[in-house]
Amino acid sequence: MSKPLTAALAAALTGGVLLAGCASAPSKPATTDAKPDAGFAADPYPSTYRRVMSPPVLLQGATVLTGTGARLDGADVLLRDGKVAAVGTGPDVPADAVRVDATGKWITPGIIDIHSHLGVYPSPGMSAHSDGNEATAPVTSQVWAEHSIWPQDPGFHAALAGGVTSLQILPGSANLIGGRGVTVKNISAITYQGMKFPGAPWGLKMACGENPKRVYGQKGGPSTRMGNIAGYRAAFADAAEYMRKRTEAAGKPEGPGKRDLKLDTLAGAINGDIRVNIHCYRADEMAIMLDLAKEFGFKISAFHHGVEAYKLADRLAAEGVCGALWADWWGFKMESFDGIQENIALVDRAPGGCAIVHSDSDEGIQRLNQEAAKVMANAQRVGISIAPEHAIRWITQNPAKAMGILDQTGTLEAGKMADVVLWSGNPFSSYAQAEQVYVDGARLYDRRDPSRQPRSDFMLGQDLVRGGVQ
Amino acid sequence: MRRLALVAALLAASGIASAQDVLIRNATVHTAGARGTLQATDVLVRNGRIAGIGSGLQAGGAAVVEAQGRPLTPSLFGGVTDIGVEEVSGESATVDATLALGANAADMQVRPEFDVTLAYNPESVLVPVARVEGIGWTLLSAGTRAGGSFIGGQGGTVRLDGSLDPIGPRVLFVSLGGDAASLSGSSRAAQWMLLDQLVDEVRGRIPQDSRFALLTPAGRAALSKYIGGGGRVVVRIQRAADIVRLLRWSKQRGVNIALLGAAEAWKVAPQLAAAKVPVFVNALANLPADFDELGATLENAARLHAAGVRVSFAQAGDASHNARKIRQLAGNAVANGLPWDAALAGLTSVPASALGVGNELGTITVGQRADLVLWSGDPLDVAHVAQQVWLDGRAIPMRSRQTELRDRYLRSPAPADAGGLPRAYPGDTR
Numbered sequence: 001m002s003k004p005l006t007a008a009l010a011a012a013l014t015g016g017v018l019l020a021g022c023a024s025a026p027s028k029p030a031t032t033d034a035k036p037d038a039g040f041a042a043d044p045y046p047s048t049y050r051r052v053m054s055p056p057v058l059l060q061g062a063t064v065l066t067g068t069g070a071r072l073d074g075a076d077v078l079l080r081d082g083k084v085a086a087v088g089t090g091p092d093v094p095a096d097a098v099r100v101d102a103t104g105k106w107i108t109p110g111i112i113d114i115h116s117h118l119g120v121y122p123s124p125g126m127s128a129h130s131d132g133n134e135a136t137a138p139v140t141s142q143v144w145a146e147h148s149i150w151p152q153d154p155g156f157h158a159a160l161a162g163g164v165t166s167l168q169i170l171p172g173s174a175n176l177i178g179g180r181g182v183t184v185k186n187i188s189a190i191t192y193q194g195m196k197f198p199g200a201p202w203g204l205k206m207a208c209g210e211n212p213k214r215v216y217g218q219k220g221g222p223s224t225r226m227g228n229i230a231g232y233r234a235a236f237a238d239a240a241e242y243m244r245k246r247t248e249a250a251g252k253p254e255g256p257g258k259r260d261l262k263l264d265t266l267a268g269a270i271n272g273d274i275r276v277n278i279h280c281y282r283a284d285e286m287a288i289m290l291d292l293a294k295e296f297g298f299k300i301s302a303f304h305h306g307v308e309a310y311k312l313a314d315r316l317a318a319e320g321v322c323g324a325l326w327a328d329w330w331g332f333k334m335e336s337f338d339g340i341q342e343n344i345a346l347v348d349r350a351p352g353g354c355a356i357v358h359s360d361s362d363e364g365i366q367r368l369n370q371e372a373a374k375v376m377a378n379a380q381r382v383g384i385s386i387a388p389e390h391a392i393r394w395i396t397q398n399p400a401k402a403m404g405i406l407d408q409t410g411t412l413e414a415g416k417m418a419d420v421v422l423w424s425g426n427p428f429s430s431y432a433q434a435e436q437v438y439v440d441g442a443r444l445y446d447r448r449d450p451s452r453q454p455r456s457d458f459m460l461g462q463d464l465v466r467g468g469v470q
Numbered sequence: 471m472r473r474l475a476l477v478a479a480l481l482a483a484s485g486i487a488s489a490q491d492v493l494i495r496n497a498t499v500h501t502a503g504a505r506g507t508l509q510a511t512d513v514l515v516r517n518g519r520i521a522g523i524g525s526g527l528q529a530g531g532a533a534v535v536e537a538q539g540r541p542l543t544p545s546l547f548g549g550v551t552d553i554g555v556e557e558v559s560g561e562s563a564t565v566d567a568t569l570a571l572g573a574n575a576a577d578m579q580v581r582p583e584f585d586v587t588l589a590y591n592p593e594s595v596l597v598p599v600a601r602v603e604g605i606g607w608t609l610l611s612a613g614t615r616a617g618g619s620f621i622g623g624q625g626g627t628v629r630l631d632g633s634l635d636p637i638g639p640r641v642l643f644v645s646l647g648g649d650a651a652s653l654s655g656s657s658r659a660a661q662w663m664l665l666d667q668l669v670d671e672v673r674g675r676i677p678q679d680s681r682f683a684l685l686t687p688a689g690r691a692a693l694s695k696y697i698g699g700g701g702r703v704v705v706r707i708q709r710a711a712d713i714v715r716l717l718r719w720s721k722q723r724g725v726n727i728a729l730l731g732a733a734e735a736w737k738v739a740p741q742l743a744a745a746k747v748p749v750f751v752n753a754l755a756n757l758p759a760d761f762d763e764l765g766a767t768l769e770n771a772a773r774l775h776a777a778g779v780r781v782s783f784a785q786a787g788d789a790s791h792n793a794r795k796i797r798q799l800a801g802n803a804v805a806n807g808l809p810w811d812a813a814l815a816g817l818t819s820v821p822a823s824a825l826g827v828g829n830e831l832g833t834i835t836v837g838q839r840a841d842l843v844l845w846s847g848d849p850l851d852v853a854h855v856a857q858q859v860w861l862d863g864r865a866i867p868m869r870s871r872q873t874e875l876r877d878r879y880l881r882s883p884a885p886a887d888a889g890g891l892p893r894a895y896p897g898d899t900r
Contacts, residue, residue, distance in 0.1 A: 334558055
């Protein structure tokens with residue numbers, strides 16, 4: 001069976017059963033109503049992220065892809081106080097700066113993956129770890145993926161070695177509305193709050209098509225695509241009513257009453273506080289979802305997977321919706337049967353188009369640069385030339401934009417977070433390796449320095465029997 | 471016949487004269503054989519076979535292709551796949567890759583006589599999708615699932631040229647370890663017990679009508695071909711300890727094994743080298759996907775090769791639809807220490823010899839089938855693509871259902887208000 005099915009769906013199918021087995025945990029009375037007017041996007045589980053301190057770093061003489069569309073040859077990048085201090089030639093360098101000879105190497109912004117299940121479907125893929133789909137009802141907008149994250153997933157470190165500095169972790173696609181996703185910085189921490197990207201908006205995860213109707217077809221529905229749409233509409237109609245009632249009650253002495261966690265999330269999506277991410281493969285279904293968004297007044301940030309996005313690339317661009325896509329996945333189910341290798345290039349080609357390379361995979365996230373390289377090679381085959389300084393935006397600026405963090409990261413511009421990758425060469429190659437990865441100015445990965453290579457608690461002590469297998 | 475007619479028409483249209491004669495001039499020829507890489511070299515093809523390798527070869531009426539120094543390789547091995555055995559993974563009616571005669575895991579049905587190649591459809595849309603990327607052949611696998619057994623059945627090597635039948639010998643597939651434990655009474659220890667029982671049945675130590683017998687008469691006959699110095703048995707296995715037990719068992723029983731997956735094979739590389747066991751690795755596997763793969767590392771291929779093991783590649787995940795990704799496995803193995811030539815051999819000559827088809831394909835050698843690929847650049851780098859593929863010396867049309875979709879949406883149709891037809895109609899450019 002294919003990866004997409006096993007990771008997101010097969011796990012979902014067993015997930016419900018296992019969760020039911022955990023019902024013996026003691027329950028406390030709900031106390032989530034402390035601040036009636038805290039807004040739909042209030043965060044009772046705030047980020048405790050702290051950057052790792054570092055002296056200034058000067059990366060010298062590299063080919064720099066800024067993520068803004070520019071390429072600078074023989075350029076320097078200065079990192080100071082966790083920020084990008086300067087990009088170009090001959091910056092004023094503090095005396096205590098660590099100098100790194102980057103001659104012949106390439107520098108890009110830290111890679112950003114808008115679609116990951118690290119931590120919620122971690123390695124090892126045990127049944128006890130299957131926490132990505134709350135497959136107990138078709139609408140579970142009340143659940144937050146962050147509450148499922150296992151920070152010890154060794155996949156985070158593997159992704160770091162692939163240059164990934166920020167990622168959005170989403171619920172799976174079993175449900176029509178699966179819950180809130182969270183954006184994290186790729187730093188080792190004991191808690192997910194320690195990874196949580198400060199100030200990043202949440203992402204709402206929705207899913208079109210085959211998965212929800214397959215999961216719920218024999219469990220009360222929806223069992224059809226029309227049932228799917230009816231399900232989204234009912235949920236957003238409830239949210240609209242909820243918002244109206246709370247607004248009306250806001251000034252009254254009895255207050256707005258008990259919060260509805262499910263509708264809070266949907267209200268946040270309508271408000272624009274929570275970014276809407278929709279797993280949707282087929283072009284016709286994406287068009288329906290665009291109409292749904294208009295019907296209920298929310299904005300779609302990105303369609304995910306969208307193997308048919310190329311069929312309506314102009315429409316997506318005109319509506320300002322990004323396509324978060326794979327380079328070459330296809331055929332693992334009917335709705336992915338029309339995948340082509342130029343999908344990302346065609347979404348990118350539309351005037352104003354916003355193409356993103358995403359992974360949805362603990363393997364793919366380690367080499368998003370190579371996925372982009374495939375797109376460039378296939379585009380070239382049909383006469384579309386895409387320069388490295390342009391393509392890098394698919395895995396830096398564009399996901400940052402869709403995730404609402406572009407003001408903080410995603411490009412190498414003075415004042416932004418110093419999330420930076422030093423590559424062994426042109427990153428758009430099978431042979432390129434991330435040599436150093438900086439998160440907020442600190443070198444958190446160094447291929448040549450074992451003291452800068454994090455290991456998960458889980459991996460400790462797994463290899464202590466020397467010569468154990470004879 | 472329709473397919474042949476179409477190919478002929480395309481060749482005529484592209485100006486290539488004779489279907490199976492061609493001179494590819496001035497290529498960087500990666501022979502994947504004893505001669506290594508030859509710069510500025512010509513390859514002459516006559517009647518679908520490689521007839522000459524050298525410089526200044528005369529075309530003698532054959533069509534001439536100017537390679538302009540670009541790399542020429544043998545067509546690539548597509549890995550262990552279900553190409554032509556499945557169409558859409560999620561639609562069971564289109565998938566024939568595994569046998570499950572029993573109702574569930576407890577109802578084990580051991581049918582080594584199952585031959586998955588009888589399901590192979592050479593007209594599957596997966597075939598052109600793979601071969602336009604330089605994939606010329608693949609090993610069809612017999613999978614393992616509940617209601618079947620950890621003996622998956624037989625597969626075989628098929629060339630992606632439209633022919634119906636496999637070439638070379640059949641291969642038996644067996645799955646061992648934690649993944650298959652649900653098919654051996656919840657314990658991997660029982661896999662050895664059951665394997666030994668099967669050997670006893672083949673050797674007649676358990677009467678056919680014994681209530682303990684697991685094999686049908688056809689199953690005994692099929693399995694006997696793989697025991698005591700017979701055909702290749704490809705074993706899906708990951709954990710080092712299991713691999714060592716397999717080495718002992720196969721030596722004792724005279725079973726000619728190859729490993730598939732083999733995440734921890736690097737830990738026992740010297741033993742594998744000594745036993746001359748080829749290994750098909752997933753060179754992108756570096757996470758502890760389960761407790762059998764805690765030792766997974768991107769350096770698996772490089773370490774095995776350094777110890778003298780013959781290394782080829784096979785994917786996890788969507789190995790069939792995305793068979794073309796196997797090049798990326800090889801390139802990443804190089805980035806993690808495998809010599810380039812060994813990586814190319816892992817996509818060509820190593821699997822060919824391991825699967826018993828090394829006399830037919832897998833190298834650019836005089837006398838071999840002219841299954842060739844001309845690349846835009848380094849074939850192990852995803853930055854480059856296949857530009858032309860020849861199978862038996864025929865230039866195949868570089869088209870697939872995916873390129874058809876691409877071309878339909880690449881063009882700008884006439885606008886509707888100018889009387890333009892929807893994209894479903896052939897455009898002006900076709």
